Amino acid sequence: METDWYKLDSAGKLYASTVSSRVSTVFRLSASMYKSINASLLQEALEETLEEMSSFKVIVKKGVFWYYFEKTATIPTVSEEHYYPCSNLFFRGRNTFPYRVLYYNKKISLELSHMLTDGTGGMEFLKLLVRNYLKKEGVNVPCVRKKLNGFNFDNAFFQHYEKMVPNWQDTLDKAYKLPLRLDKRGVYHVTTGKLEIRVLKNIAKQHQTSITTYLLALYAEILIDIQAQNSKTRRPITINVPVNLRNFFETNTLKNFFVSVPVTIDPRLGTYSFEDIIETISIELKRYLNDKQLKTLIARGVRGERNFLLRALPLFVKDWISPMVHAKFGENLYTSSISNLGIISLDKELEKHVERFEFYPPPSIGNKIKAGVISYKDDMYITFGNLSNDRLVERMFFRKLVKEGVRIKIETNRSAY
Known part of the structure; x- marks a missing residue:
């Protein structure tokens, strides 16, 4: 059954409650190109990426007992990098995205809170974002690629937890x-x-x-x-x-x-x-x-x-x-x-x-x-x-x-x- 919200996974729940001004839980994955980044094309690529990987179209909400993700039609805006990396996303108590997309010169950076995903999940998103960006730039992107419908947003910790272990x-x-x-x-x-x-x-x-x-x-x-x-x-x-x-x-x-x-x-x-x-x-x-x-x-x-x-x-x-x-x-x-x-x-x-x-x-x-x-x-x-x-x-x-x-x-x- 389709819902308008998602539970955080087992690790994400802990990260959500440990955020502070010094402990941002934010890590960065970046890709550097050979040409300077076009901000408007990157924004278009982000919109396309979120349509293809819709599990990232969420904002953080504060519940009575846990934080959770709520689906959103709003698209985050890419911005030029101007501060230190991995800074706080300040999501606690606000309807904010658990990630941001930055650019600087030739570099595209994806910064994510660990409450959303880990390095592997983040890298899949970044690779798709890079692919879509290069396509917007006119690069001949191959049609054959990993099927995105193979990905899911399941809590794999629960799936592989065994009661007797x-x-x-x-x-x-x-x-x-x-x-x-x-x-x-x-x-x-x-x-x-x-x-x-x-x-x-x-x-x-x-x-x-x-x-x-x-x-x-x-x-x-x-x-x-x-x-x-x-x-x-x-x-x-x-x-x-x-x-x-x-x-x-x-x-x-x-x-x-x-x-x-x-x-x-x-x-x-x-x-x-x-x-x-x-x-x-x-x-x-x-x-x-x-x-x-x-x-x-x-x-x-x-x-x-x-x-x-x-x-x-x-x-x-x-x-x-x-x-x-x-x-x-x-x-x-x-x-x-x-x-x-x-x-x-x-x-x-x-x-x-x-x-x-x-x-x-x-x-x-x-x-x-x-x-x-x-x-x-x-x-x-x-x-x-x-x-x-x-x-x-x-x-x-x-x-x-x-x-x-x-x-x-x-x-x-x-x-x-």
Whole structure:
């Protein structure tokens, strides 16, 4: 039966109640062209995209117990970018869209609140928007493409929740926190390193591991060194690795469908060589990345949402307690985060018009610095989003890659790097 409103998915409900002036829950996906963006054509392309992917034609509404989405005939207006990325959408209590479309010079940027979708769902929307924009520009767009009616707006967490599966049982210690001072509200520093996938793959191969594990190990080693230099006490270094559950469970949902997998290196156990770190991370990932173990992470999230006492609380109470619960059982357990959206592909007819894709992670006061990774054609783009003015982590990370023989082009919105 058709309805005029949608429930938020299990992850979206939590994100909706944790929004603040510093925790926007907004991430960015962008595509850079070889020509400057025509704003009027981009607006037309957005209108066409929303007709084809109508599940995004929603505004955020405030209910008695939960936020929800309501269908709308209104179309958002594209605007030229003029502020820091991933800023708050200020939807709480207002009839606003949970996303925005921006442009600047040759770049189209889609910024979305995590309450609507995750990186995979957002990328499907952005790819369609780019396709429609290029069509408006006169590019011969191929007729054969992925059928949009294959997508849905189902809550895949509920679909793959099994009542008999126990909750995730691991107990993580409070993780080491980087000694970074927050910058002014609204300021979000981003630093992107562009590098060749082929070179990085060869280096990872020398260490007999994958690119993802290699990058995690490199990051963990840096965080261990920073802790050793700045603190007498030792705490676990735990990196949050978001995992796309679509790779393990069959679904075509455009809503959120991911879980956070913790990867921990504990310096209290002794000194780790780089090979020790790689081996530990490989074991951790192998333990988690299977459908049986992932079901326990799904069960934890769904059972929390279905808890009768939580459901009965009015929304203003949820808005008050959710940030504290999220901090205690979520971000306090992590030192930082690396999210890899993988390789983005387009039809060959479109590829020659799109130079690159980028992914900016959402700002978070609990993890002041995060990394987003995305690959396109022959290159990988690693972007650090940082709520502080401290450049130490980004510098150490990219310098280590350079020492390994990786040539990197650095771009940043900071005044000086």
